Amino acid sequence: MNMTSVAAAPGAAEPPSAFDTGYYDLIAYVVSNAIAGEIMAIENYSEMVHLMPTTQAKIETVMQANEECKHILLLSKLGRTLDIGVQRRIVEPQWNTIRKHFSNAVARRDLPACLIIQDLMTETMAILLYRTLAAEAETDPRTAQVAAAILKDELEHLEIGKARLRELLAADPAAVHDALAWAHHRVMPELFAMISTSCHFLCDDLGIDCGSLSLGSIRTDIEQLRVRGLELYVETLDSLFDPKITNPLIASMSAYEGASNMFPQAASGAACCGSQAANRVPAAAASCCGPAAKAAPAEAACCAQTAGQA
Amino acid sequence: MRAGRGVLLTGASGYLGSLIATTLLLGEPDVRILAPVRPGHDPLALLATLRSELIASGAVAPEAMLERLSFTALPAFGSLAALLPELAAFGIEEVVHCAACLDYFDEAALQAINVGLTEELLALAGSAGVRRFTYVSTAFSSGYVDHRIGETLHGDPEGDPTDYTKTKRLAERRVAESGIAYLILRPSIVIGHSGDGRYSGKRYGLYQLWSGIERLLCREWHETIHAFAPRERINLIHQDAFQNAFLAGWQQLPDNSILNMVAAEACAPTVRDLWVLWLEAVNRPRQTVFYDRMADIPSRAIPPPQRALLALASVNLEIIGHPWRFDRAGLDRLIAAGVTFPEATLATIEICQNRLIDQSAAIEKFLAKHEQRFALAG
Numbered sequence: 001m002n003m004t005s006v007a008a009a010p011g012a013a014e015p016p017s018a019f020d021t022g023y024y025d026l027i028a029y030v031v032s033n034a035i036a037g038e039i040m041a042i043e044n045y046s047e048m049v050h051l052m053p054t055t056q057a058k059i060e061t062v063m064q065a066n067e068e069c070k071h072i073l074l075l076s077k078l079g080r081t082l083d084i085g086v087q088r089r090i091v092e093p094q095w096n097t098i099r100k101h102f103s104n105a106v107a108r109r110d111l112p113a114c115l116i117i118q119d120l121m122t123e124t125m126a127i128l129l130y131r132t133l134a135a136e137a138e139t140d141p142r143t144a145q146v147a148a149a150i151l152k153d154e155l156e157h158l159e160i161g162k163a164r165l166r167e168l169l170a171a172d173p174a175a176v177h178d179a180l181a182w183a184h185h186r187v188m189p190e191l192f193a194m195i196s197t198s199c200h201f202l203c204d205d206l207g208i209d210c211g212s213l214s215l216g217s218i219r220t221d222i223e224q225l226r227v228r229g230l231e232l233y234v235e236t237l238d239s240l241f242d243p244k245i246t247n248p249l250i251a252s253m254s255a256y257e258g259a260s261n262m263f264p265q266a267a268s269g270a271a272c273c274g275s276q277a278a279n280r281v282p283a284a285a286a287s288c289c290g291p292a293a294k295a296a297p298a299e300a301a302c303c304a305q306t307a308g309q310a
Numbered sequence: 311m312r313a314g315r316g317v318l319l320t321g322a323s324g325y326l327g328s329l330i331a332t333t334l335l336l337g338e339p340d341v342r343i344l345a346p347v348r349p350g351h352d353p354l355a356l357l358a359t360l361r362s363e364l365i366a367s368g369a370v371a372p373e374a375m376l377e378r379l380s381f382t383a384l385p386a387f388g389s390l391a392a393l394l395p396e397l398a399a400f401g402i403e404e405v406v407h408c409a410a411c412l413d414y415f416d417e418a419a420l421q422a423i424n425v426g427l428t429e430e431l432l433a434l435a436g437s438a439g440v441r442r443f444t445y446v447s448t449a450f451s452s453g454y455v456d457h458r459i460g461e462t463l464h465g466d467p468e469g470d471p472t473d474y475t476k477t478k479r480l481a482e483r484r485v486a487e488s489g490i491a492y493l494i495l496r497p498s499i500v501i502g503h504s505g506d507g508r509y510s511g512k513r514y515g516l517y518q519l520w521s522g523i524e525r526l527l528c529r530e531w532h533e534t535i536h537a538f539a540p541r542e543r544i545n546l547i548h549q550d551a552f553q554n555a556f557l558a559g560w561q562q563l564p565d566n567s568i569l570n571m572v573a574a575e576a577c578a579p580t581v582r583d584l585w586v587l588w589l590e591a592v593n594r595p596r597q598t599v600f601y602d603r604m605a606d607i608p609s610r611a612i613p614p615p616q617r618a619l620l621a622l623a624s625v626n627l628e629i630i631g632h633p634w635r636f637d638r639a640g641l642d643r644l645i646a647a648g649v650t651f652p653e654a655t656l657a658t659i660e661i662c663q664n665r666l667i668d669q670s671a672a673i674e675k676f677l678a679k680h681e682q683r684f685a686l687a688g
């Protein structure tokens with residue numbers, strides 16, 4: 001469940017044959033990371049079953065886990081069809097961090113926090129990813145088709161989560177608000193880090209040269225993805241919570257990129273793949289990493305850099 | 311090496327710290343600066359920032375000036391005392407403490423850095439027999455109070471916008487209680503140079519809003535823009551005004567002074583003025599709806615990018631929307647004695663805004679894309 005932009009060269013949809021190695025490297029990267037997100041989702045849903053209040057809800061949760069299994073199979077098959085190598089294990093560290101927070105919420109029997117992490121936050125980002133991949137003008141038809149099928153499930157998962165949270169909100173709003181703040185500060189930095197920071201190990205594991213993912217194969221740039229992710233997350237929160245509760249949380253997201261300068265030198269490029277690759281890649285190609293991607297410094301900061309004021 | 315006065319400057323890798331470094335190098339020929347920075351910085355890159363600021367400020371021999379500055383590694387928390395021998399060798403007589411955490415949302419870091427690091431530095435300064443400790447605080451360290459903010463230590467307010475202001479207030483108290491002679495400087499919101507708009511800081515304050523608009527509202531044209539624009543005046547000071555006031559305060563103010571480095575209220579534009587200035591230059595919506603209160607904005611009904619911008623900037627917008635009133639007797643006295651303090655007016659703020667617009671690829675693309683529409687609209 002990672003996000004990246006995959007795209008044909010600007011212009012109309014092109015047949016798969018027109019996509020270059022860079023494009024397929026990128027798809028391999030994104031699909032692998034998506035599988036990692038799906039693995040985490042299976043584990044999360046399975047771990048929270050016993051917290052669900054009714055038998056019906058337990059059944060529904062197991063079914064959700066089952067759907068995430070199907071997503072892994074679909075994505076693996078896509079890899080075989082496109083003849084690209086994909087990983088079927090969690091590589092990027094952010095997923096494990098989110099898993100740890102989720103387990104912590106389960107240990108505290110904090111059902112609202114579990115639902116918020118898995119059904120709201122992770123699903124919202126999954127929707128961003130699959131929506132991007134499902135845009136036919138931007139990806140090859142097979143990828144678009146698989147992504148569209150998964151997208152349908154993820155949209156449903158989001159709605160199920162929202163319905164459950166509405167009930168919990170009606171019963172104990174303060175507890176849900178606390179859970180939201182707790183989960184937000186722990187999980188959202190990890191999810192957003194995957195739209196911009198380096199892919200720590202995945203490119204290496206896949207034998208991909210990050211620098212080979214050229215600008216020509218990418219249309220939706222990372223900055224745009226981050227903005228779309230932010231908008232989608234705000235939309236999700238607005239459907240459940242009062243802006244008075246959510247505004248300060250969202251304001252804190254402007255700090256995610258750390259301290260980047262106002263006018264960084266875009267052209268100098270970003271070190272792709274963290275410690276893995278010492279090579280500097282041009283800004284555009286840098287979008288290779290991250291759950292999709294890694295932005296050049298200029299692109300890196302989502303919206304307003306944050307925080308401080310005076 | 312020991313000729314001249316040694317000054318220990320923290321935060322030199324940051325915006326105001328680098329401005330203070332260049333100010334001291336330019337304005338105090340006998341001052342030598344020892345600047346501890348966190349490991350990981352490339353000293354050459356830090357020097358390059360200082361060099362370009364010196365050149366932009368008209369320095370004729372920047373290299374010679376930079377020879378009077380040395381970077382050193384800032385030891386980890388709890389082991390600042392390790393710097394003591396270096397302080398003695400360098401002949402440190404004064405400390406200017408400008409390092410701080412500005413992340414409003416990280417309570418632990420705010421406490422650890424703004425209060426903890428200041429305490430540790432005070433202890434170090436005490437052991438080193440430092441003559442004076444200058445602390446760069448903030449004009450907003452009072453928290454929310456309903457009276458004019460004086461140039462004295464603050465009591466406990468009714469509330470704080472964030473833990474940032476609270477920890478800066480606590481740090482001021484630690485400085486004042488240390489027994490070392492002190493100077494506390496309280497700048498409001500620092501923006502680029504009044505002459506050419508150059509700015510090397512992060513996206514704080516007004517730059518947060520500008521870059522937020524650039525990133526969120528310049529992807530497509532918005533026919534209507536909903537803006538939170540309280541009629542309050544916004545207190546901005548130019549970086550060159552900050553530098554001049556810093557030097558004058560440092561040279562002239564008696565020990566144990568507190569200086570509010572703030573704009574003259576009469577010149578300060580309102581938040582609404584700033585929105586109009588920006589929207590006329592860039593977004594040019596057909597209609598702008600201004601709101602005096604955040605709560606009046608129909609958050610769920612406005613377009614997603616505008617909603618996201620509002621949320622992202624909400625904390626700063628709330629702070630800006632508060633009626634801050636400052637005493638500036640100290641600064642007025644310095645100005646009367648000859649200090650140049652270019653006020654941030656709509657005209658000079660426009661210089662900073664234009665600099666940002668000129669350097670933005672996103673805005674360039676946006677304006678090119680909508681050239682025809684804007685031409686037709688006149």
Ligand SMILES: NC(=O)c1ccc[n+]([C@@H]2O[C@H](COP(=O)([O-])OP(=O)(O)OC[C@H]3O[C@@H](n4cnc5c(N)ncnc54)[C@H](OP(=O)(O)O)[C@@H]3O)[C@@H](O)[C@H]2O)c1
Binds near residue numbers: 322323423498
């Ligand atoms: N900018 C404004 O408009 C404004 C207005 C009023 C007051 N102020 C005050 O001015 C001071 C500097 O602000 P700025 O705008 O220059 O911010 P900045 O550019 O973010 O600089 C902050 C400085 O503090 C250092 N720092 C941060 N965390 C640290 C830590 N844990 N240990 C040691 N050093 C640390 C930074 O070092 P790294 O480079 O290693 O991160 C950097 O040198 C602050 O005290 C702030 O409260 C600023």
Ligand SMILES: [Fe+2]
Binds near residue numbers: 038041067068154
């Ligand atoms: Fe899934």
Ligand SMILES: [Fe+2]
Binds near residue numbers: 068126153154
């Ligand atoms: Fe799902």
